[in-house]
Amino acid sequence: MTTTNASRVATVLPAWLTPARVERLAGLVAAGAGAQRVTTTSPYTGAQLADLPLSTPDDVEEAFVRARVAQAAWAVVPVADRSRIMLRFHDLVLQRQEQALDLMQAESGKTRRDAFLEVSDTAITARYYARSARRLLSPKRRKGAIPVLTHTTVLRHPKGVVTVISPWNYPLSMAAGDAIPALMAGNAVVQKPDTQTALTALWAMDLMREAGLPTDVWQMVVGRGSSIGGALMAGADYMMFTGSTASGRQIARDAGERLVGASLELGGKNAMVVLADADVEKAAAGAVAACFPSAGQLCVSIERLYLADEIHDAFVAAFVERTQAMRLGAAYDFSADMGSLTTLAQLETVTSHVDDAVSKGATVLAGGSARPDLGPLFYEPTILAGVTPAMTLFDHETFGPVVSIYRYRSVDEAVAMANATPYGLNASVWGRDGAAARKVARRLHAGTVNVNEAFAAAWGSIDAPMGGMGDSGLGRRHGADGLLKYTEAQTVAHQRLHGFAPPRGVEHEQWARILTRALETWRALGLR
Template identity: 35%
Template sequence: MAIYEPIESSDSRRHLQLRSPVTLEPTGELICANAEDVADAIALARRAQPAWAATPIRERAKVAERALQLVLERQDEIIDTVVAETGKARADAMSMEIYSVADSLCYYAKHAEEFLKPRKRRVPGIMGIAKQLHIRYKPLGVVGLITPWNGPFVLVMNQAVQALLAGNAVVAKGSEVTPYSAKLAETILRDAGLPEGVLQVLLGDGETGAAIVRGGVDKVSFTGSVATGRKVAEACASQLIPCTLELGGNDAMIVCADADLDRAADGAWLGSCMNTGHYCCGTERIYVVASVYDEFLRLVLEKGRQVRQGNQHGWAEDVGAVFWDRQLAIIEAHVEDARARGATIHQGGRRNPDLHGLYYEPTVMTDVDNTMDIMNHETFGPILCIQKVADEEEALRLANDSEFGLNGNVWTRDKDKGLRLAAAIDTGSCSINDMALSYGIPTAPFGGRKQSGVGQVNGKKGMRGYCHEMPIVVDRFGGKMPNAYPNSAESAEGMRKLMDFLWRKTPLGKWLA
């Protein structure tokens, strides 16, 4: 039974029947914004943006500070909405949708002025005697933001607050799987004092998102699948507007011979099953050095017997429901392909027979290899795929044998070795002795390599990415321009002598640089 399905309507908008992934019961009707609605929203954003851009950054930051307090005050409402739409464990909702949002709002409110203040930069070379360089960070205008269903509140809030504090207006769309969790971002920020039209979160489906991308915005920030990300990139390229794309992953975990195996086994479970495995930086491939493989597997299976699933556990639930029936079908197909190709299923490997909704049992499998879909493609589910390797170099080679490159993690007691291996993994970021954390650290620029994305978000770089970094060159002294017309052979000879003096006869040019 589908989590959403079209229903007949008497107007020009698409209507979808929504269902709970926990009970499969109907939860309401979604009316999707159409192309006209999107055009109206972008027009409103265009009208609202200049006044918002003219608002001092300190005043913009105060909106984020008030939003932080509202998130804390209304956290139960936010968690209830997210859990109702996704079926995720309440602890996952708390950590991803409340703590991460609060941390992000606090960080950007504190540092926005520092990141965006006008700057002077020294002009190198002899030109620096006569010229000054000023840098201004100017908002791009209206930003289109498209976010997925796995972090429906946090992914809108985190990107929107960066774009908003940079002085932009934002027209956003969350997933049709989780529309009302995304809509909460607009409610919170409006209640915090954000002017009308500066952030609009539209309810809709893929057609709504396509209308935003094609609607005349000044940048698109997209998080989602590789296939849709490629379409977004093509649309942005045809309009000559920038985009950032955070796409899929198939992250590798390397367990070295000197790893703390107990901690690594905990990290394998958390990295693979947090958020029901619906985590772009989730661990999907685990490579374990042969000398510690048996003990690591023993610990993983021992810990797996304690994992709890089902909302009857309340706050003690570890692994929630699969959020979307289409994702469940992918999980099942990947597991069955691996089973048919010789993988050994030690735990799970099926829908949970004791639960009514979209629950897939936390699964441990071994005897996996790169002939299997589950090792080549993004499964996005609560699956631990463990492969024995001869040594760390083989683990590194297999980790890099992927079309994806979002994140990874290395487990060793030797910090220098950990840093060497982490730097050698061809991914956007990496963690040592922990699951993938970089997205949750606001100072860390976040983005993928290869099929995992284009550009980076978060931190100073992410906020400035919502601006045009404008250089302004100022002449210091005035007077007659030394290179004014007319040109002459004498002036050309003078330029040759100057270059020879700067970079051949003396070290002055290098010193001035």
């Protein structure tokens, strides 16, 4: 049985988060008068948190109408002016971070430590695109068909109105982080945050408007995908979705039918490979940070650990000890190491995965139980050994604080096991020899691979693309890809003096010989 320590337990919401403030944020939802309402609860206590209006398909359609009018004006705002708004948003996020931290904890049940990572990530994303957008969006000269005579330029135009569907697990990073580059590219955004964490997304939108963004350029709707998903797709010029692989497949089909682009970050079953030369204590500490952030409710967190024979026993001992020492809690401060699961559905999934594995012979090395004494949705950080393909969690994403450990004899075996999944979102490799670890990293089938880190190194490298392979999705966020995907490339080629037809008095056959000699000469000169 785990000896996991308990931190302080929150019984009331932060003082500033009054019903009046909650209702003000709820009032920002694009919904008609007399809309039906939905109640959300706090994961820490199960108490009512917000009463949100539900948007109808008609409300969504009207939001798109307003967005198209606003986008036409926003698209002609100079990039430098958009950047100034984004930098003001950056500053406001940092200045008001206590509100953001409280909201994220109240809605998702995560620790303040995990919530702060979202604050910093949002600020970094805003600053990066504010500083990079002019360079990325500026017209680019390209080599023309005929040297000197063909002047070719590539322009970038906004897609129009982007639909963003963001998840509950990282309610600030995923809501603001995907809207920021779309807005900087000159688009309007109609967004559906998950209902459970809608207040955090609404807070971010409200702050962006305070920073100077015109009201209708970024709008929020609330409702189930089964109710308003069709309207969100129907109005989209581009779709940005983060969520389950099953939903992502349907969105990809619908986007393909409409011939609009889509970027999809979907599920994962991420692996961490610990090499024989790894520093065991550092790797064990890294595994705790890799497996249990936001109670494992993180797309890039680790659910599978592959350990070299040589360090297996020492690593397991160190990892179990560190896991059992973790402090669980619901305090609105930085005291807890791990918080609550967010929804009853996630608690049920975690419980069923662990119970199924144990019933089929898996061994619990740490955790393995719910903790209702701390709150209705708490579950202990759990380590399992002896997991086999007969068990559900062997190859299905748990999305909770559960990791299974496996032993390997050779690096080739470790790579094969790590890659034996249809997913390919994130991976981690640990070893003292950095060059050798990077060679292993290049062999892993994942969009991001971190060496001697869990996920933050790649995620935080905002200038580099982030996204999944295989069943983990399509497209990339971050870097140039994260902004340019929200644009249409247009090539303008100006032909000067003479075109491609033979000059007057020159026969086509003679002209073909002249062009052939020109092509041979350009090849000899090394021209592209």
